Amino acid sequence: MTRPLFVMICALAALTAACDGERTIRISSTHTGQDGPHGVLKVVDALQCPQTMGSLTRKGTAHAGGSVCTYVGAKGAEVSLHLIQLDGTSVDSVLEAFQTRLSQEMPLTIARLRAAEETAAAEAARADGDAAQADAEAARADAAAAEESTTVQMPGVHIETHGDNADVKLPGINIQSHGDRSHVRIGGINIQSSDGSGQVNIQSGEDRVSIQSHADSTEVRTSTGGDATRITWVLNDPEASESGWRLVGYEARGPRGGPIVVATVRSRDSERGRVFADARDLVTLNVGR
Known part of the structure; x- marks a missing residue:
């Protein structure tokens, strides 16, 4: 068994008190009302734009x-607050x-991310188009990996590895790792990565x-379930754009x-930091959480 896989298994086992000491991990979800755990969002006719909000100061x-208010x-x-009638x-x-x-403020960052995405898609398409060869190579790899297979079976724990592939089942945790793709299920949470x-x-x-x-460029999008809109989008890069920005994004609710x-x-900082939190507080002031 490879060392990274062993470390991962031991760490997961520790979460179920199987390695050292007694540790627990808790993942909870609470829903109240149709708008989710944060309550019902308000309908507003005009923005509330205080003179200051944390590190932000209103312009005009x-x-x-x-x-529209600007800070x-x-x-x-720079932060702009918008009230949008659908x-x-x-x-x-x-x-x-x-x-x-906002993406137009950091065109090179977007270009790098989209190029990487297109390259990955092209590679996936080529892999699909050459399925027969891939199947043959996989069969040979399985035969070669048979000598490196490991199986661990005990009450509540099942671990099976074949070369670069691994399946790990622990109470409330299921991990499948095949090549560079992984799927992790922890309770009701699903994590997929490539x-x-x-x-x-x-x-x-x-x-x-x-x-x-x-590389160091990242694009993150989050959305909360329910009938209401709760969406965050952030693009950041430690390398400043031509206009000096290292982070752009939005917080939207309604x-x-x-x-x-x-x-x-x-923002000229690549970390969200105070300015993004203050922008979020402006949104909260107007429509709630």
């Missing part, structure tokens, strides 16, 4: 009929427009987290049918 007064933060960070338009199309505009594409997808019920990374409140963020 609300404009566009009380539907500045540390190191020239008027039959889908939330996805509204947020896609915000994402497109080293080749730099993608990680996490799902717990209707809640989802999607991560796309290449009741079913709208309106939704969207806080857009542009």
Whole structure:
């Protein structure tokens, strides 16, 4: 058994008190009402735009009929707060427009991520097109790996490895690792990852987290299940864009049918830090959690 796999198994066993001491891991989910665990979001007619919010200071007064406020933060960070009436338009199309505009602030970062994504897709297509050869190679690999197989069976624990493939079953935990792809289930949480594409997808019920990374560039999207809109999108890169930005993103919330409140963020720091938290607090002030 390879050392990384052994370490992973021991760590998981520790979570079930099978290695050293008594440890526990708890994953809980609570839902109240149709809008999920955070309560019902408010319907608002105009934005509340305080003069300050944490590290942010408002520039001027609300404009566009009380539907837009702008703020500045540390190191020239910029936050814009928007009240969007859907008027039959889908939330996805509204947020896609915000994402497109923000992505234009960091074009090289987006280009690198999309290129990596396309490369991974092309490689997957080539693999599918050469399935016969892959099956033959897999058969030979299975035969070669037979001598390196390991099986551990005890009450509540099943571990089986074949070369680079591993299946691990512990109480409440199921791990399948085949080549560069992994699938982990912990209670009601599903985690899928691919080293080749730099993608990680996490799902717990209707809640989802999607991560796309290449080198030091990262794109993260989160969404909370339920009828209401609760979506976060962040693009960050330690290498500044031509305009100096290292992080752009948005926080969007609103009741079913709208309106939704969207806080857009542009920052010269690659970490979310205070400015993103303050932007989120502006959204919370207007529509709730």
